[in-house]
Amino acid sequence: MTDISELPGFYAIAAADPGRLAVIDTDGTETTFGDLLTRVNQVSHGLRARGLAVGDVVAGVLPNGIDALVMVMATGQIGLYYVPINWHLTASEIAYILDDCDAKIVVTDAEHARPGSEVGTDGLAAGRPTHAPADRTAGTVMWYTSGTTGFPKGVQRKLPGATPEELVPLYxxxxxxxxxxxxxxAVHLVTSPMYHSAPCAHAQFALHFGHTVVITPRFDPVNILELVERHHVSNAMMVPTMFHRMLQLPEDVRTKYDVSSLRQVIHTAAACPVAVKQQIMSWWGPVLYEYYGSTESTIAFSVKPHDWLARPGTVGRPAPTFEAKICDENGKDLPPGEPGMIYVKSSLGSFEYRKDPAKTAASMLGEWYAPGDIGYLDDDGFLFLCDRRTDLIVSGGVNIYPAEIEAALLEHPAVADVAVIGVPDEEWGHNVVALVQPVEGATPGPELTAGLLEHCGPRIARFKQPKVIEYRAQLPRTPTGKLSRSKVRADYLAGNTSSSL
Structure with missing residues (x-):
């Protein structure tokens, strides 16, 4: 077998060792590095033939599968921005992102086809050359993330202005x-939807490392264990909800599968309960690597297994190239052990929110970016998180923003006011709960609840919809009219239902 350890990434590896196994798709289909590169090159030529030039945007509404990888690698060698879009979103939510990012081409699967879209990569690849395109230059992925307004914004970085091979040593x-x-x-297992930043990035970088990528269509705890044993999976990216589900499997199921091949199981996206992480490492060994960051900051803090075991609960120290500090509400630096707002910066460069310089500026303190979370550093520089930002709900590792859900519910004629909060849940991290103040004359109860959920259907994706709707005679607001979610949350968690209907 060819020694690929010194080759600079996917494109060079595929040319030098075309028979190397690159992808095992959701249906078990195997694709070599050589065949994957052929398709990637054809799609790159196809995109250029459609008139796309450096700096243009391509979007993909694609389920987990090889086409999602093809689009990342094809746009990644001709200087394009690629925008993966969550296919669970409603048609109007997808349309908003497509309009905002100015996508010139949209690639979908058959189920999510839309007027003018390319269904799969076949049309772009058909009849195109299989050799590498001329004037190769690295593209990048532009992720859309929601803010406190609930409207997604593209996190855009400057194009590197270098070939992919010049960047790989940094990776x-x-x-x-x-x-x-x-x-x-090595073998990398994709366990999460590739429209999320971390799963997509890890799959992309796995190819640059010469690893085989095994793709699952969705998370199923038993199937994950089966795949780990069958393909001798060595690394994967997961979220804490997955650990919780696996620990709920019967003991005889858990011990049935050989997971000794695992070397790195990387987790992020949400806080992992200390007890859950300890149980997984008791089962799998000290293989859990954690990092903390955001779409904007990327990987800002990281911790390896043994460092975490020595300091349970930490999310690590600043990652390479990163600096961090904790500040009070006035931007003043705080000493170790004192909680405050987390700020980070990296020498690798900054980002901007596409078409929103005001939002970009509001997220910064000079050169420092605030992910929006509260935490503290210990004397050795390890970060411990205290809480997520006030409004953000993290359910199953996915960020959900209350303002967007509230806006949808307020469109219903029976809703006078509404507060959406996240309520702790052992499996999901948080569940979405909507506390609704009905208009005068509306009758709270099962019929209204069913009507509100039906109303949400075409407006917001299913994973954002409330799991619980309760009714209140009045919701607390500040003197300026701002909804006091902290008071709503505190009352709800305290079981204060005196204002319930």
Whole structure:
């Protein structure tokens, strides 16, 4: 087998060792590096033939599968921005992102086809050359993330202005430092939707490392264990909800599968309960690597297994190239042990929210970016999170923003006021709960609840919809008219139902 450890990434590996196994798709279909590169090159030529130039935007509404990888790697060598879009979103939510990002081409699967879209990559690839395109230059992925307004914004970074091969050594160094990943023979398991930043990025970088990528269509705890054993999976990216579900499996199921091949299981996206993480490492061994950051900051803090075991609950120290500080509400630095707003900056450069300089400026303190979370640093510089930002709900590792749900519910004629909060849940992290103040004359009860959920259907994706709707005679607001979610949440968690209907 060809030694690929010194080759600079996917495109070079595929040219030097075309028979190397690149992808095992959701249906078990196997694709070599050589065949994947052929399709990637054809799609790159196809995109250029459609008139796309450096800096243009391509979007993908694609389920987990090889086409999602093809689009990332094809746009990644011709200087395009690629926008993966959550296919669970409603048609209007998808349309908003497509309009905002100015996508010139949209690639979907058959189920999510829309007027003018490309269904799969076949049309772009058909009849196109299989060799590498000329004037190769690295593209990048532009992720859309919601803010406190509930409307998604593109997190846009400047294009590198270099070939992919010039950037790969930086990937090798960074991921080697953070999660001990190295180029060579390994197997990466995709367990989460690839329209999210971390699963997509890890699948992309796995190819650059020469690893085989095994793709699952959705998370199923038993299937994950089966795949780990069958393909001798060495690394994967997961979220804490997955750990919780796996621990709920009967003991005889858990012990049935050989997971000794696992070397790095990387988790992020939500806080992992200490007890859950300890149980997983008792089962799998000290293989859990954690990092903390955001779409905007990328990987800002990281912690390896043994450091975490020595300091349970930490999310780590600043990742390479990053600096961090904790500030009070006035922007003044706080000493170790004192909680405050987390700020980070990196020498690798900054980002901007597409078409929203005001939002970009509001998220910064000079050169420092605030992910919006509260935490403290210990004397050794390890970060401990205290809470998520006030309004954000994290359910199953996915960010959900109350303002968007409230806006949808307020469109219903029976709703006078509404507050949406996240309520702690052992499995999901948080559940979405809507507290509704009906208009005068509306009758709260099962019929109204059913009507509100039906009303939400075409407006917001199913995973954002409330799992619980309760009714209140009045919701607390500040003297300026701002909804006091902190008071609503505190009352709800305290079981204060004196204002219930």
């Amino acid at each position: 090798f160094w960074f991921f080697g430092e953070v999660v001990d990943l190295r180029p060579g023979d």
